[in-house]
Amino acid sequence: MKILTFWTLLSLIFCINTKAASDLTPDYLRCEYLENPFIDEKKPRLSWILKSEVRNQYQTAYRILVASKVELLEPGKADLWDSKKTIGDITSQVVYQGKPLKSRQKCYWKVQSWDKKGQAGKWSDWATWEMGLLEEDDWKSQWIGKDFSANTQPIPYKNKELFLPPSPILRKKIALANKVAKARLYVTSLGLYEYKINGKKVGVDFLAPGWTDYNKRLYYNVYDVTQQLGQGEHVLQATLSPGWYSGYIGYALLIGNPVVRAFYENTPALKAQLEVTFTNGETAIFTTNEQWKAATGGLIESDILHGETFDARKVPEGWSQANFNDEHWDDASIINAGKRNLQLYPAQPVQVTDVIEPIEIHKRENGDYIFDMGQNFAGLVKLKVKGKAGDKVVLKFGEMLHPDGRLMDENLRMARATDTYILKGDPEGEEWTPAFTYHGFQYVQVSGFPDKPTKGNITGLVLGSNTPRVGHFETDHPMVNQLYQNIVWTQRANFVDIPTDCPQRDERMGWTGDAQTYAGTAAINMDVSAFFTKWIQDLHDAQWEYGAYPDYAPAPPVRSTDTYAPGWMEAGIINPYEQFKAYGDTRIIETGWENMEKFMAFHYKKSKGAYFYPEGSFADLNPKGGYGDWLSIGKKTPPDMLATMYYGHVASLMAEMADAIGKPERAMHFQNLAKKIKTAFAAHYLNEENLRLKTDATAYGDGAGYVDGQMGFSGNTQTAYANAIFLDFLDDNQKHIAGNHLAQLIHENDGKLATGFLGAKQLLPALSATGHSDLAYQLLLNEEYPSWGFEIKNGATTIWERWDSYVKDNPEKMASLNNGMNSFSHYAFGSVFEWMFHNMAGIKADEVAYKTFTIAPEIPKEEINYVAASHQSIHGNISSSWKKVGEKLFMKVSIPVNTQATLFIPAKSELDITMDKKRLDQHENLQRGHFFEGKQVLKLGSGTYQFESIIK
Ligand code: RAM
Numbered sequence: 006m007k008i009l010t011f012w013t014l015l016s017l018i019f020c021i022n023t024k025a026a027s028d029l030t031p032d033y034l035r036c037e038y039l040e041n042p043f044i045d046e047k048k049p050r051l052s053w054i055l056k057s058e059v060r061n062q063y064q065t066a067y068r069i070l071v072a073s074k075v076e077l078l079e080p081g082k083a084d085l086w087d088s089k090k091t092i093g094d095i096t097s098q099v100v101y102q103g104k105p106l107k108s109r110q111k112c113y114w115k116v117q118s119w120d121k122k123g124q125a126g127k128w129s130d131w132a133t134w135e136m137g138l139l140e141e142d143d144w145k146s147q148w149i150g151k152d153f154s155a156n157t158q159p160i161p162y163k164n165k166e167l168f169l170p171p172s173p174i175l176r177k178k179i180a181l182a183n184k185v186a187k188a189r190l191y192v193t194s195l196g197l198y199e200y201k202i203n204g205k206k207v208g209v210d211f212l213a214p215g216w217t218d219y220n221k222r223l224y225y226n227v228y229d230v231t232q233q234l235g236q237g238e239h240v241l242q243a244t245l246s247p248g249w250y251s252g253y254i255g256y257a258l259l260i261g262n263p264v265v266r267a268f269y270e271n272t273p274a275l276k277a278q279l280e281v282t283f284t285n286g287e288t289a290i291f292t293t294n295e296q297w298k299a300a301t302g303g304l305i306e307s308d309i310l311h312g313e314t315f316d317a318r319k320v321p322e323g324w325s326q327a328n329f330n331d332e333h334w335d336d337a338s339i340i341n342a343g344k345r346n347l348q349l350y351p352a353q354p355v356q357v358t359d360v361i362e363p364i365e366i367h368k369r370e371n372g373d374y375i376f377d378m379g380q381n382f383a384g385l386v387k388l389k390v391k392g393k394a395g396d397k398v399v400l401k402f403g404e405m406l407h408p409d410g411r412l413m414d415e416n417l418r419m420a421r422a423t424d425t426y427i428l429k430g431d432p433e434g435e436e437w438t439p440a441f442t443y444h445g446f447q448y449v450q451v452s453g454f455p456d457k458p459t460k461g462n463i464t465g466l467v468l469g470s471n472t473p474r475v476g477h478f479e480t481d482h483p484m485v486n487q488l489y490q491n492i493v494w495t496q497r498a499n500f501v502d503i504p505t506d507c508p509q510r511d512e513r514m515g516w517t518g519d520a521q522t523y524a525g526t527a528a529i530n531m532d533v534s535a536f537f538t539k540w541i542q543d544l545h546d547a548q549w550e551y552g553a554y555p556d557y558a559p560a561p562p563v564r565s566t567d568t569y570a571p572g573w574m575e576a577g578i579i580n581p582y583e584q585f586k587a588y589g590d591t592r593i594i595e596t597g598w599e600n601m602e603k604f605m606a607f608h609y610k611k612s613k614g615a616y617f618y619p620e621g622s623f624a625d626l627n628p629k630g631g632y633g634d635w636l637s638i639g640k641k642t643p644p645d646m647l648a649t650m651y652y653g654h655v656a657s658l659m660a661e662m663a664d665a666i667g668k669p670e671r672a673m674h675f676q677n678l679a680k681k682i683k684t685a686f687a688a689h690y691l692n693e694e695n696l697r698l699k700t701d702a703t704a705y706g707d708g709a710g711y712v713d714g715q716m717g718f719s720g721n722t723q724t725a726y727a728n729a730i731f732l733d734f735l736d737d738n739q740k741h742i743a744g745n746h747l748a749q750l751i752h753e754n755d756g757k758l759a760t761g762f763l764g765a766k767q768l769l770p771a772l773s774a775t776g777h778s779d780l781a782y783q784l785l786l787n788e789e790y791p792s793w794g795f796e797i798k799n800g801a802t803t804i805w806e807r808w809d810s811y812v813k814d815n816p817e818k819m820a821s822l823n824n825g826m827n828s829f830s831h832y833a834f835g836s837v838f839e840w841m842f843h844n845m846a847g848i849k850a851d852e853v854a855y856k857t858f859t860i861a862p863e864i865p866k867e868e869i870n871y872v873a874a875s876h877q878s879i880h881g882n883i884s885s886s887w888k889k890v891g892e893k894l895f896m897k898v899s900i901p902v903n904t905q906a907t908l909f910i911p912a913k914s915e916l917d918i919t920m921d922k923k924r925l926d927q928h929e930n931l932q933r934g935h936f937f938e939g940k941q942v943l944k945l946g947s948g949t950y951q952f953e954s955i956i957k
Contacts, residue, residue, distance in 0.1 A: 010652035010817065014857040014940070015092070016079065020872075023351070023418055026054075026125060026126075027059075027116050027119070027120040027122070027125060027126040028057050028058055028059065028119075028126065028127075029055055029057045029059075029062060029064065029119070029120040029124075029126030029127075029902070030056045030057070030126050030127045030129060031053035031054070031055055031056075031067075031116045031117070031118055031126075031129035032053060032054050032056050032117075032129060032500070033054040033057070033131075034051070034052070034113075034115070034116065034129055034131075034132035034418070035051070035052050035053070035055050035132075035352065036049050036050070036052075036115065036132070036134040037049050037051070037052055037535070038532070038535040038538070038588070039352075039353070039535055039536040040132065040207040041132055041134065042134055042135075043135050043136075043137050043227035043237065043349060044132070044134055044135075044136065044137065044349060044351075045136065045137040045138070045139055045349035046351075047105070047106055047139065048100050048101055048102075049100075049106075049134060050097070050098050050099060050100065050101070051069065051099045051100075051101060051114065051116070051593065051698070052096060052097035052098065052101055052878075052882045053097075053129060054096065054880065054902075055096060055118060055778075055880075055881065055901070055902040055903050056479070056881075056902065057120070057126075057902045057947070059120070059507045059947075060946060060948035061121070061559070061832070061945075061946030061947060061948065061949075062084050062120055062121060062586055062902045062903070062946065062947045063094055063120070063902065063903045063904075063947070064093075064094050064096060064118045064119065064120065064122050064796075064902075064903050065092065065093075065094065065119045065120065065121060066089075066090050066091055066093065066118070066119040066123075067088070067091055067093065067095075067096070067099075067116055067117065067119070067559075068087070068088055068089060068091065068101065068116065068117045069086065069087075069088040069091075069092050069115075069116045070083035070087055070088075070114060070116075071083060071086040071087075071101065071112050071113070071115050072084050072112070072114070072116055073084040073085055073110065073111070073112065073129060074113065074479045075113045076655040076704060077113075077311060078113050078114070079133055079540070079688060082114060082453070084104075084105065084715060085103040085104050085106075085112060085687035086101060086102060086103020086114075088102070090119070091328075092713065093561075094116035095678070095880075096880065097120075097287075097588070097854065097880070098588075098589055098590065098591065098592070098619030098878045099561060100262075100387075100788060102462075103886070104417075106136050107136065107139065107141075107255075108136055108137070108138050108140060108143050109133075109136060109137075109138070109143075109189070109280075110134070110135065110136045111133060111135040111136075112133060112134050112136075112909055113131050113132075113133050114131060114132055114133070114134075115128050115129045115130065115132070115510040116284035117129070117383065119186045121591045121917075124161070126942055133283065133323040134585075135227070135511065137191065137225070137227050137349040138191055138225075138347070138349075139210050140590050144191075144276070144278070144296065145278055145290060145292050145564055146247035146276050146277055146278040146293045147276065147292065147294050147295070147339050147538060148195070148274040148276050148293070148340040148341070148342040149175060149274070149275055149276075149293045149294070149295075149297050149299075149337040149338065149339060150173055150245060150273055150275060150299070150338055150340045151172075151173040151175070151272075151299035151300075151337055151338050152170075152270050152271070152276035153170055153171050153172075153301050154168075154170035154171075154271075154272075155172055156497075157169065157170040157171070158654070161878055162419070162421060163267070165258055165419065165685035166310075167253075167311055167421065167816075168266065168850075169306035169307070169314075169867035170247075170306075170308050171301040171304065171305045172244050172245055172246050172301070172302070172304040172305075172441075172903070173244070173245050173273070173299050173300070173301065173337075174242065174243070174244050174299070174300055174301065175242065175243045175244075175245070175275060175293075175299050175337055176240060176241070176242050176243075176296070176297065176298045176299075176324060176334070176436070177241045177291070177293075177296060177297045177298065178222070178238060178239070178240055178241075178327055178331075179238070179239050179240075179241060179279075179472075179686060180237065180238045180239075180290050180582060181235070181236050181237060181238075181281060181283070181289070182236070182283070183236055183283035183284060183285055183287065183563055184233060184235065184236050184282070184283060184284040184285075185234045185235060185236070185282070185283060185539070186231070186282050186283060186284045186387070186548045186837070187229075187281070187282040187584050188229070188230045188231045188233070188234045188279065188280065188281045188282070189227055189228065189279070190207055190227070190228045190229065190230045190278075190279050190720045191225055191226075191227055191277065191278050191279075191280070192207075192213075192214075192225060192226055192227075192228070192275070192276070192277035192278075192541070193214045193223055193226065193275075193276050193347060194213075194214060194243075194245060194248075194250075194273060194275045194276065195223070195250045195251075195269070195270060195272075195273055195274045195278070195340075195342055195345075196245050196246055196247050196248045196250040196251050196252070196273025196274070197212055197214075197245065197246040197247075197248035197250075197273070197440075197441045198213060198214070198215065198243055198244070198245055198246075198273075198275055198277075199244045199246075199440050199441070200241075200242070200243045200275075200277060201241075201242040201243070201244075201325065201501070201763070202233045202234065202239055202240070202241060202242070203229060203239055203240055203325055203326075203327075204240070204242070204325030204326075205233060206868045207228050207230055207233065207355075208226065208228045208602045208642075209356050209357070210226065210355060210356055211354075211355045211357070211440070211443070211468055212248065212309075212355045212441070212443070212468075212494060212502055212924060213226050213350070213354060213355070213358075213387070213478070214350060215354075215355070215502040215503075215539075216248075216249040216502055216503055216543075216559055216654075217542075217543055217546065217559060218543065218546040218547060218559050218560070219250055219269045219270075219345070220269065221346060222345075222347075222348055222542070222546065222548045223345045223346065223347055223348070223542060224275075224347075224348055224349065224350040224351070225347050225348070225349060225350065226349075226350050226354070227349065227412065228951075229278070234281065237327075237515075238327035238328075238819055239326055239327060239328055239415070240324075240326065240329070241326070242275075242288050242290065242325060243275050243277070244274040244302065244304060244440065244893070245274070245275055245303070245752050246271070246273065246307040246308075246440070246441035247266070247267070247273055247307065247308060247441075248309060248441060249268075249269075249309065249559075249561075250267075250268075250269045250270065250273060250309070251266065251267040251269065251270055251271050251273055252266055252267075252307075252308045252309055253266045253270075253309070253310045253311060253419075253511070254266070254268055254310075254416065254561055254563055255511060255512050255513070255514050255561075255563040255564075256419070256510075256511050256512055256563060256564070257719065258419045258511065259411045259418050259419045259566065260564055261330065261501045262331070262562075262563055262564055262565075264562070264563075266308075266389075268561035268562070268563070269608045270342075272340060272900065274340040274342050275291070275293055276293055276342075276517070277292070277293045277713060277934065278290055278291065278292045278293070279291040279292075281545055283749040287384035287955060294339075295336060295337065295339055296334075296336075297337035297408065298331040298335065298336065298337060298851065299334060299335045299336065299337040299338070300321060300324075300331075300334045300335065301319070302317050302319060302320050302324070303315045303317055303318075303319045303320040304440075304441075305319065307439075307440075307441045307442065308421075308423070308426075308441075308442060308470075309441065309442050309443065310419070310421070310440045310442075310511050310513070311402075311421035311422070311423070311442070311512075311535075312402075312421055312422055312423045312424045312425075312439065312444070313421065313424050313425070313435060313440070313441060314425040314426075314427075315424075315425070315426050315427065315439070316396070317426065317427060317428055317429035317431075317435060317437070318394055318428075318429045320429070321861060322757060324592055332478050334831050335382075337621055338438070340571075346579060349541075349913040350539075350844045351535055351538055351540040352470060352472075352536045352538065353470050353472055353473075353536065354470070354471065355468055355469060355470050355471070355501055355502055356468070356469075356470075356471040357384070357467060357468060358467050358468070358469050358497065359382075359466075359467035359648070359685055360464060360465065360466060360467070360469055361378050361379070361380060361464070361465030361466075361684060362378075362464060362465070363376040363378050363449075363460045363463055363465070364376060364377055364378070364379035364458060364460075364461065365377040366459070367377075367410060367457065369410065369411075370859075371449075372452075372569050373450055373451060373452045374450070374451045374454060374458055374798045375406070375410070375412060375448050375449070375450050375451070376448065376449040376450075376458075376463050377448055377795070378446070378447050378449065378465045378937070379403050379802075380447060380448070380465075380494065380802050381445070381446065381447040381494065381498070381801075381802045381803040381829055381830055382447070382465065382467050382469070382494060382497065382498055382803075382824060382830075383443055383444065383445045383446075383468055383469060383497070383499070383501060383508035383509075383771040383830070384443055384444070384465060384466045384467045384768060385424075385438055385442070385443055385444070385465075385466045385468060386400060386424075386438075386440050386449055386463050386464060386465055386466065386467035387436060387437070387438045387463070387464040387466060387804065387933065388400065388426055388436065388437045388438070388462065388463060389434060389436050389461065389462050389463075390428060390435055390436075390437075390454065390455065390462060391432075391433075391434035391435065391455065392455030392456075392793045393428065393430050393431065393432030393455065394426045394429050394454050395428065395429075395430070395455045396427070396428040396430075396453065397425060397426070397427050397780075398425070398426045398427075398428070398451065398453045398454055399451070399452040400423065400424045400449050400450070400451055400452050400463075401422065401426070401427045401450040401452070402422045402423070402424075402427075402445075402448070402449055402450075402509075403415065403417070403421045403422075403445035403446055403447075403448045403450065403509075404416070404445060404446055404447055404448070404509055404828075404829040404830065405447070405448070405811060405829060406448060406572055408814065408816045414831075415825070415827075415869060416507055416510055416824050416825070416826075416827040416828065417511065418510045418511045418512075418825055419508045419670075420434065420509065420510050420511040422446070422509065423445045424439050424442065424444075424842065425798075426905045427604055429866045434660040438913070438923055440683050443468050443501065443508065444508070444509065444511075445498055445507060445508030445509030445829075445830050446509065447802065448462055449794050450639075451463070451679055459814045460747070465489075467497065468501065468757040469497045469498065469499075469501050470500045470501060470502055470536050470856060471529065472492075472500060472531040472532055472533050472536050472687040473532040473533075473877075474530070474531055474532075475528040475529075475530065475531060475532045475843070475876055475877035475878075476493075476529045476531070476874070476875070476876050476877075477873070477874060477875045477876075478838075478841060478842065478846065478869055478871050478872075478873070479872075479874075479875045480845070480869055480872045480873075481675070481870050482786070482868065482869050482873040484786070484788065484794050484797050485785065485841075486799075487629075487787070487797050487802075487871070488785075488793050488797060489838065490802070491547075491639060491796070491801055491802060491803050491835070492804060492832070492835035492837075492838050492917075493530055493799070494776075494802060494803050494830075495643070495803040495804040495830050495831065496523075496526075496527060496530055496531065496832055498803060498830045499535070499831075499832050500527070500531070500536060502517065502539075503515075503538075503539075503540050503543060503558070503559070504516075504520040504523070504527070504537075504540060504691050506519050506557075506770060506806075506828070506831060506833075507806065507828035507830055508830055508939040509828060509829070509830060510794050510828060512828075513762075514557040514563075514801040515540065515543065515557045515558045515560050515628065515673070516543075516556065516573070516575075516828060517554060517555065517556060517558060517560065517573040517574065517575075517576035518545065518556075518570065518572050518576070518632060518635065518762055518763070518833075519777065519832065519833045520540070520576050520580060521572075521573070521575055521576035521579040521580055521583075522762060522765075522766050522836045523581050523766075523833060523835065523836045524537070524579065524832055524834070525583055525586075525587075525767075525839045526765075526832075526835060526836050526839050526842075527832075528583060528584075528588075528900060529838065529839070529842050529899065530838070533587075534584065534588045534590070534875070534879075537580060537583070537787070538584070538590075538593060540558070541580050541581055541584065541593060541597060542596075543558045543559050544556070544577055544580065544720050545577070545597050545600040546559070547560035547712070547945060548561055548600050548604065548714070549568070549569065550579065550605065550608060550917050552604050552606055552607025552610075552748065552886045553568070553569035553572070553574045553607050553611075554573075554575070554576055554577035554604060555569055555571060555573075555682035556566065556568065556569060556570055556573050556574075557781075558576075558726045560624035560761055564775055565709070566627035568626060568627075569626070569631070570623075570630075570631025570632050570648055571618075571623060571624050571625060571630075571631050571633075571644055571645075571651055572632070572633075572634075572644075572651050572762070572763045572806075573631065573632060573650030574650045575654070575655050577600065577601060577604050578601055578604065578605075578655040578658050579655065579658065580655075581593050581597050581601065581659040581662070582661070585662060585665060585796065585851065585856075586853050587853075587878075588853075588854055588856065588879050589853040589854035589856070589879065591666050594662045594665060594666050595666050595706055595818075597906035598666065598859040598916055599756065601662075602671075603660065604655075605655070605656070605678075607658060607663055607673070607907040608652050610730055610896055612649075612652065615683035615684035615685065616652075616678075616681040616682045616684070617649045617652075617682060617686050617688075617690075618645040618646075618648045618652070618691050619645060620645050620700060620701050620704030620705060621645065621703075621704050621705070621706075622648065623644055623645060623648060624647045624710075626715060628710060628711060628712045629644075629710040629711045629714070630644030630645065630711050630712070631642075631648075631884075632642055632644075632712055632761040632762070632833050633647065633711070633712050633713075633761075634647065634722075634724045634760065634761035634762065634764050634930075635712065635761045635762040635763070635764070636761040636762060636806070636807050636808070637713075637724060637759060637760055637761030637763075638758075638759040638760075638761075638791055638808065639716060639754070639759045640717050640718060640719040640722055641708075641711070641712070641713055641714065641716050641718050641719070642719070642720070642722045642723075642724040642725045642763070642764070642894065643700045643702075643705070643718050643719075643720060644711070645700075646690050646698070646700060646720060646725060647724070647725075647763055649682065649685070649689075649690065649955075650686065650729065650732050650734055651732075651830040652682055653679050653682035653686060654679075654732045655730070656675045656676075656678040656679035656682055656731075656754060657675070657676070657679040657733070659671070659675040659678075660672045660674075660675035660676040660678075660679060663675060665853075667929060675857045676798040679896070681827060682734075683734055683761055684700040687734070687735075687880070688733055688927075690720055690725075691729075691735075691739075693905070694745065696735075696739055696743060696746070697720070697721050697746060698720040698721055698722075698725040698743075698746075699720040699721065700718055700719065700720035702717060702719065704719040705717075705718045710751065718767055721746070721750070721765060722750070722898050723747060723750050723751065723758065723759045723760050723768060724753075724759075724760045724761065724763060724764030724767075724768075725862070726743045726744070726746055726747035726750070726762065727747060727760065727764050727767035727768040727770075727771040728763065728766070728767050728771075729743055729751060730744060730747070730771035730774055730775060731766075731774070732767070733772055740774065740775055741775055741776070741848060742778055743754055743775070744772065744774070744775020744776060745775070746778070746814060747768075747771060747775070748770065748772065748775075748780055748787065751772075751780055751784070752788075755928075756783060756784075756787065757784070757789065757790075757791060757792065758784050758787075758791060758792065759789060761789070762833050762834075765833070765834050765836060765837060766783065766836035766837065766839060766840075767871075768781075768782040768837075769784060769785065769837060769840035769844070770839065770840050770843065770844065773840065773863060775842050776861045778811055779846070779859065779866065781840065781844070781863075782863075782865045782868070782869070785837070785840075785841070785866055786869075790808060790809055790909060791808030791809065791833070792808070792813075793837060795808065795809075796808075796810070796811075798813075799811050799812060799813045801829065802848060803829055803830040804831060804832055804833075804834050804835040805829050805830075805831060805834070806826070806828040806829070806831035806833075806834075807826075807827065807829070808828060808834075810827050810828070810829055811827075811829065811857060838911065841874075842874055842876070844862075844863045845862065845863065845872045845874070845887070846860075846862060846873070846911070847859070847860045847861040847862030847863065848860055848874060848876060848885050848918055849861070849884055851907070854878065854879050855876075855879070855880055855883060855901075855903045855904060856877040856880065856903075856904055856905075857904060857905065857907070858905075858906050858907075859906065859909070860906055860907070860908045860909070861907075861908070861909035861940070862885060862887050862909075862911070864887065864889065864894065864911055864956065870888060870890070871886075871887040871888045871889070872885075872886060872887055873886035873887075874886070875884075875899075878901065880901045880902075880903055880904045881901025881902060881904070882899060882905075883899065883900065883901060883906075884897070884899045885897075885898050885952075886898075886900060886953040887955070891957075892955050892956060893953060893954070893955060893956070894911060894952075894954045894955075894956045895951070895952070895953055896910060896951070896952040896953075897949065897950070897951050897955075898943055898945075898949070898950055898951070898952075899948070899949040899950075900947045900948060900949075900950075903947065904947060905944060905945065905946055906944070906945050907934075907939070907942060907943070907944055908941075908942070908944075908945060909940040910940060910941045910942045910943065911939055911954065911956050912936075912938070912939065912941055912954035912955060912956060913953075913955050913956060913957070914936070915936040915941050915953075917951060917954050917955040918941055918953070918954040919954075920943075920950055920951070920952050921951055922951075922953075925941070925943075928956060932944035933944065939956075941954075
């Protein structure tokens with residue numbers, strides 16, 4: 006009896022021990038930054054986030070199991086990989102090191118972590134990834150399509166012509182002899198596709214397979230279509246649209262470029278294979294081949310920029326049904342599309358991420374109706390309408406109304422942005438959503454609606470790359486809150502497969518300057534890890550032979566003079582660096598390393614080995630000097646001075662990245678290079694006596710050929726100082742003085758900013774860094790032109806391209822604006838959010854991926870008494886909030902498991918601070934730093950903490 010009790014006890018203890026002794030649990034398992042994805046990366050990287058209620062918790066070891074079947078996902082059984090207990094605190098960028106992965110292989114995985122005391126936590130739930138087609142001969146399908154453009158007549162449009170051929174529809178009946186256990190569709194197209202099975206769209210993606218340099222790589226998508234297929238007959242269907250491959254791109258038509266459309270090839274084509282595994286183990290594959298049939302259907306015009314025309318009367322009745330007779334259809338053509346480098350789409354696809362209902366309808370005198378969606382966004386509308394066959398409803402999209410209520414379309418330039426639906430006359434009513442276009446808009450002008458429309462007739466569908474939202478920011482200041490909303494909306498409107506400059510006009514290209522300046526903000530708001538992995542490849546693919554990165558990527562030749570420009574071309578270094586910083590991604594550095602080295606060699610050659618660019622160095626570009634501080638106000642900062650700073654800046658980033666991928670010699674080289682550039686910069690552009698930045702403005706003559714050259718050039722500008730401070734071109738003492746010069750310039754400018762694309766992001770941080778936080782806040786809160794607040798006062802729901810894009814109730818001013826270049830949804834100036842997050846909320850990464858970070862909010866004296874921000878980092882959720890009530894400051898922070906934060910708590914004295922209601926000295930084991938300049942430094946591990954202090 007006694008013995009038994011002893012054994013029971015022992016087994017109980019044993020049992021507890023083998024069960025989780027720690028509450029540390031891995032969660033949010035991802036592979037290549039995606040949840041349960043299809044991938045084609047043979048050495049995928051895994052990540053997880055750790056959960057624990059224990060403070061100061063961290064991981065000391067982990068074990069990953071990967072198995073080919075979920076039943077095998079146990080220690081001792083996992084057949085693909087057992088990492089065994091591996092000592093270390095990493096939870097992301099963990100490279101799979103198991104058996105080689107094969108095409109179509111599905112992998113199940115889970116992970117367990119050991120905590121700071123060495124105790125094991127629970128196994129995570131399992132997750133999966135599945136391999137795509139890894140070998141060239143996995144592809145059994147052919148390229149098919151049909152060119153129906155022969156009878157297409159050009160359409161006159163704004164003194165030019167549009168050529169919009171009808172879309173082919175493709176069809177093939179199949180029969181499945183057995184029950185289906187598993188079915189996958191591998192599909193891609195040159196141009197855009199929509200694939201359907203029995204009339205039902207496969208997946209929920211739009212604009213697939215996205216935009217790349219199609220001659221270098223083309224992405225395919227994989228869909229699990231098991232649920233869409235049973236035993237019996239089915240119809241496989243597809244519609245093709247020109248898209249970026251053979252449709253219109255950018256302003257080529259506007260500027261009279263010799264090529265205006267079909268930059269890659271003229272005829273869209275589809276390549277797809279449906280692979281089915283039956284429950285009896287047999288398999289079948291249904292490829293695109295010469296047995297497919299082709300016809301035209303309802304889609305008689307379709308283009309990304311110009312919109313769609315759909316004639317519902319032309320849809321072949323019953324073509325989605327198996328018994329439809331397609332004998333009279335043409336045979337699909339086999340398209341010779343050459344050899345394509347096919348890869349699996351590496352990011353979140355473009356999808357509908359939100360639905361918006363109109364807020365108002367205005368009737369126009371001519372009988373049109375204008376729907377106000379209440380928000381400027383990118384996407385489509387779903388139309389609901391009932392009427393006679395042949396009734397034609399025309400939807401025209403715009404971002405703004407003229408003061409007299411007319412839809413403003415001048416700023417769309419040559420983008421027709423019009424969708425037309427011709428009814429078939431269904432007495433039950435009809436519904437239509439375009440498939441292959443999108444618009445940037447807040448207003449929809451509806452003409453030809455059969456009767457009086459109601460709000461229910463139009464629903465807004467927000468489209469964009471479905472990057473997860475990871476940021477949150479709010480204050481007690483309505484304008485600042487609106488500003489943050491505008492920033493997020495503008496990001497959503499422009500992260501559409503690539504980071505575009507704008508979603509509305511005939512442009513929508515991946516401008517590199519915009520993308521490099523905004524990358525930091527983008528990564529705080531959304532998880533852009535996969536999104537930028539894709540675009541950075543586009544960027545490398547678009548690199549010029551001679552090493553410069555282009556003005557935009559992908560880079561079809563829409564204007565021969567669009568080559569490269571200082572501050573734009575550096576995206577090739579800055580964007581990979583921002584990925585490294587946000588996610589600790591070193592693979593992106595390794596993959597692009599040669600390209601980046603080539604770019605640095607270009608800089609070296611272009612600067613003639615002089616380590617700086619004297620005035621006029623880029624006079625060979627068109628516009629001369631490149632774009633400079635694009636859309637700044639007043640005297641221009643010399644583009645060559647900016648070019649020098651960007652050269653030095655990317656040299657520093659290269660040094661850091663070289664270190665990160667184990668290239669110490671290159672790190673040393675780039676460090677030295679950066680130093681030399683800084684020295685040469687100071688020798689040429691800095692007046693060593695008064696520490697004013699200077700230039701020889703005479704070198705620019707009358708400025709002709711330069712962007713806004715007639716304004717004259719000066720080294721003594723806000724943008725010059727903001728960059729010199731922000732990019733670390735000055736030592737501490739010099740920075741301090743430069744900060745005063747900057748503050749003085751702002752005072753002289755009536756307390757207003759004057760910066761453009763290369764200065765707006767740097768301005769507020771440069772002020773904060775040099776003791777002018779009050780001025781930074783003043784610029785943020787300013788509501789007079791030019792400022793962020795001015796846009797909001799004038800009704801903005803997104804960020805504008807220019808500081809004065811629209812002036813409410815001021816028709817004269819509006820008439821004087823350059824409507825040809827006026828986007829109301831341009832994210833570049835939204836880069837001010839970096840300062841809001843880093844300085845107002847005070848969250849700044851110290852090490853990459855926020856492994857360690859600082860929380861040091863800058864509390865303004867007035868106007869704002871509350872700020873709360875959070876960011877779901879790759880390590881977990883970071884948050885910082887503060888509230889001022891009278892003399893008291895309340896702060897709350899959360900620090901993810903496995904990370905550490907350094908906090909700076911503002912207080913009159915260290916004795917005035919409590920943490921979780923206890924004075925600091927009453928806490929055991931608290932890592933207290935010094936109390937300095939009104940701030941107490943604390944080092945904290947994971948957990949949520951509350952502070953109170955007296956600050957006045
Ligand atoms: C404009 C684009 C973009 C900018 C370039 C220089 O046309 O909208 O934002 O980077 O020009």
